[in-house]
Amino acid sequence: MTASAAIPPLRATSRSTLEGDLWAELRAEAEAVLVEEPLYAGIIQATILDQRSLAQAFAYRLAHRLGDGDLARLSMRDLCLAAFEADPHAGAHAVRDLIAIRERDPTCRRYLDPFLFYKGLAALEAYRVAHWLWQQGRATLSLHVQSRISEVFGCDIHPAARIGSGVFIDHATGVVIGETTVIADDVSILQSVTLGGNGKESGDRHPKVERGVLLSVGAKVLGNIRIGEGAKVAAAAVVLNDVPPHTTVAGVPARVVSRLAAGAEQPALSMDQSFGFGDGI
Numbered sequence: 292m293t294a295s296a297a298i299p300p301l302r303a304t305s306r307s308t309l310e311g312d313l314w315a316e317l318r319a320e321a322e323a324v325l326v327e328e329p330l331y332a333g334i335i336q337a338t339i340l341d342q343r344s345l346a347q348a349f350a351y352r353l354a355h356r357l358g359d360g361d362l363a364r365l366s367m368r369d370l371c372l373a374a375f376e377a378d379p380h381a382g383a384h385a386v387r388d389l390i391a392i393r394e395r396d397p398t399c400r401r402y403l404d405p406f407l408f409y410k411g412l413a414a415l416e417a418y419r420v421a422h423w424l425w426q427q428g429r430a431t432l433s434l435h436v437q438s439r440i441s442e443v444f445g446c447d448i449h450p451a452a453r454i455g456s457g458v459f460i461d462h463a464t465g466v467v468i469g470e471t472t473v474i475a476d477d478v479s480i481l482q483s484v485t486l487g488g489n490g491k492e493s494g495d496r497h498p499k500v501e502r503g504v505l506l507s508v509g510a511k512v513l514g515n516i517r518i519g520e521g522a523k524v525a526a527a528a529v530v531l532n533d534v535p536p537h538t539t540v541a542g543v544p545a546r547v548v549s550r551l552a553a554g555a556e557q558p559a560l561s562m563d564q565s566f567g568f569g570d571g572i
Contacts, residue, residue, distance in 0.1 A: 309386055310345055310382065310383075310386050313345065313386055313389065313390065313402065314344065314345040314348075316402055317339060317345070317348070317402050317403060317406060318339060318340065320401045320402060320403040321335045321338075321339040321340055321403060322340070324403065334407075337351070338351055338352050338355070338407070339403075339406075345382070345385070345386070346372060346375035346376060346382050346385075347372060348406075349371065349375060349385055349406075349416055350368050350369075350371035350372035350375060351368055352406065352407070352413070353367070353368075353371045353413060353416060353417050353420070354367035354368035354370075354371055356413060356443055357417060357436065357439045357440070357443060359439065361435065362432075362435060362439075370420065370424075370432065370436075371417075371420050374419065374420040374423040374424065375419075375420075377423065378419075378423045380419075380456075381416075381419040381420070381422075381423055383456060384419060384454075384455070384456035384457075384458075385416050385419065386456075387456035387457040387476075388412060388415055388416065388456065388457065388458055388459070389402055389405060389406060389412065390457070391457045391458065391459045391477070391479075392405040392409060392411075392412060392459055393405070394560070395459050395461075395479060395559075395560060395562050396459070396461065396562075409463075410443075410444040410445070410446075410462075410463045410464075411444075411446075411459070411460035411461055411462060411463035411466075412460070413444060414440050414444040414446050414448065414460060414463050414466075415448075415454070415458060415460055417436055417439070417440050417444075418436075418437075418440060418448040418450065418452075418454065419454075420436055421433045421434075421436035421437050421440070421448075421450035422450050422451070422452070422453075422454075424436065424450065425450040425451055433450040434450065436450070437449065437450050444463055445463065445464045445465065446460070446463045446464065446465065446466035446467070446468075447466070447467045447468070448466070448467075448468040449468060449469055449470040449472070451470045451471070452468050452469065452470060452471070452472040452473070452474070452497070453472070453473045453474070454468070454472075454473075454474045455474055455475045455476035455477075455478070455502075456476050456477075457476050457477040457478075458474060458476070458477070458478050458479075458480070459478075459479045459480070459559070460480045461479065461480070461481045461482065462481060462482035463482065464482045464483065465482055465483035465484075466480060466482065466483070466484050466485075467484075467485045467486065467487060468486045468497075469486055469487050469488055469496070469497035469498075470496075470497060471494070471495045471496055471497040471515070472486045472497040472498055472499075472500070473497075473498075473499045473500065474486075474500045475500060475501050475502040475504075475520075476502050477502050477503050477557065477559050477560065478500055478502070478503070478504050478505075478506070478559050479504075479505050479506070479558075479559040479560075479562060480506045481506065481507055481508045481509075481510075481526075481564075482508055482509070483508060483509040484506045484507075484508075484509065484510050484511075484512075485510075485511045485512065485513070486498045486500070486506075486512050487511070487512070487513050488513065488514065488515075489513040489514035489531070495515050496514065496515050497514075497515060498512045498513075498514070498515070498516055498517070498518060498530075499515070499516070499517045499518070500512075500518045501517065501518060501519055501520040501521075501522075501536070502520050502521070502557075502559075503520055503521040503522075503557030503558065503559045503560065504518050504519075504520070504521065504522050504523070504524070504558065504559055505522075505523045505524065505557075505558035505559045505561075505562065505563075505564070506518075506524050507523070507524055507525050507526040507527075507528070507564045508526040508527070508564070509526055509527040510524040510525070510526065510527065510528050510529075510530065511528070511529045511530065512524065512530040513529070513530065513531055514531060516530065516531070516532055516533050516534075517533045517534070518530070518533075518534045519533070519534055519535050519536030519537070519538070520536045520537070521536055521537040521551055521557050521558060522534045522535070522536060522537065522538050522539070522540070522558070523538075523539040523540070523551070523558040523564075523566065524539075524540055524541075524545065525539060525540065525541035525542075525545070525548070525564070525566055526564060527543070528540055528541050528542060528543065528545040529542075529543045529544050529545055530544070530545040531544050531545070532544075532545075534547075535547065537550060537551040538550050538551065539551070539558075539566045541566060548566055548567075549566055549567055
């Protein structure tokens with residue numbers, strides 16, 4: 292059974308309903324912790340129960356983790372909240388990102404845990420703040436947020452990169468996502484993955500990752516190449532050329548080793564990093 296099969300997904304007809312359902316579930320989980328772990332009650336109260344919306348809670352939590360001597364927590368909170376409220380995509384993407392973790396990570400048994408503790412989620416939502424700032428022409432603040440993401444969470448996401456929703460960055464340590472990278476919806480990325488350029492040329496020089504792709508541990512994807520929909524990049528593979536949709540590539544340099552069976556679950560959703568040597572050889 293996959294992680295997603297074991298957990299009934301939240302379903303809704305609109306973003307506002309989905310966000311409301313998730314916020315209600317998160318608050319219920321937080322209230323349970325007040326009883327289970329009184330020593331953590333102050334943090335739970337301030338981070339979730341004292342907030343009026345999921346956007347406010349995300350802003351508070353990110354500010355608590357990213358605020359520093361250069362940009363105090365209060366200023367960082369206001370900055371994050373402005374991004375989530377001004378950019379409808381940022382809030383909607385955050386909702387789908389959180390749901391993606393619950394559905395794909397077998398260790399995740401409630402929404403509260405990734406919201407509070409998973410640095411992959413925190414780094415991704417902080418990137419969304421930096422991306423909004425970048426789009427507003429506020430490069431200095433945008434790069435400050437990027438720098439704090441790198442310092443605190445150990446991953447580096449350029450604020451100009453374009454990342455869709457339902458994205459799961461697992462563990463996050465060592466993940467690098469370059470400036471002109473484009474990542475579609477429903478992609479899963481594990482630790483030590485690099486989506487980088489292949490030299491010092493300027494312009495469009497980073498990978499384009501399509502929907503449903505799984506980038507396994509330590510995969511390196513270099514250059515302006517396309518990873519086709521539903522593809523799987525094996526652990527430690529070095530990818531220098533386009534990857535056809537619904538295939539698995541492995542090795543240095545990477546080559547096609549198998550093809551996904553018709554009707555199989557997308558690799559990003561199954562999170563299955565194994566592969567066999569099939570008809571790709």
